[in-house]
Amino acid sequence: MNPKLSFLFIVLLTLTISCSKEKIYSNSSIYFNSFENSSDISNLDGYGFMMSDGTPVNGGDSSLMVGGACIQPALFFELGPFDEDKILSFNTYAKMLEIEGVNWQGGRITLSLVNDRDKKIRIFISDLTWTYYQTENKLEVPSGEKIYIDFSIGGYSTHVALIDLFQIESE
Ligand SMILES: [Ca+2]
DSSP, X not given: OOHHHHHHHHHHHHHOOOOOOOOOOOTTEXXXXXXXXXXXXXXXXXXXXXXXXXXXXXXXXXXXXXXXXXXXXXXXXXXXXXXXXXXXXXXXXXXXXXXXXXXXXXXXXXXXXXXXXXXXXXXXXXXXXXXXXXOSSOEEEOTTOOEEEEEEEOSSSOEEEEEEEEEEEEO
């Protein structure tokens, strides 16, 4: 990680303030995260994520910062298994941080079946301002199956994205 990015991480870490958890559930939400407290990211795995004080409108006081380079995914977690068949989609607010001197790649978030990663739905993050992204397709998840959510940010070079109000919905 270059020195400028390391400095950015440290600054944003010190600015992170733990505040009351904001709940904006829809009726069909099976997972929602506004990344307001350290407990909100305790179930996430990976090597390049932390909380950030940059948020979209109605995003509370903090969001999730994910940074990645040649090792992907930068962040991942599993949910389930579910006790009934589900048809899932997901949506989130996200933005890429502009980092001087790197080749532009953006990021992507993928939701797939743990036992069949080819079955997946995905969004691509490209905007430098807070933007609402939602999957165009839906994923059928059989009962007893677990889902895997992974965030791949950048690749050939280091990139950083902010994520907030991440939600998985069931029909
Ligand atoms: Ca938030």
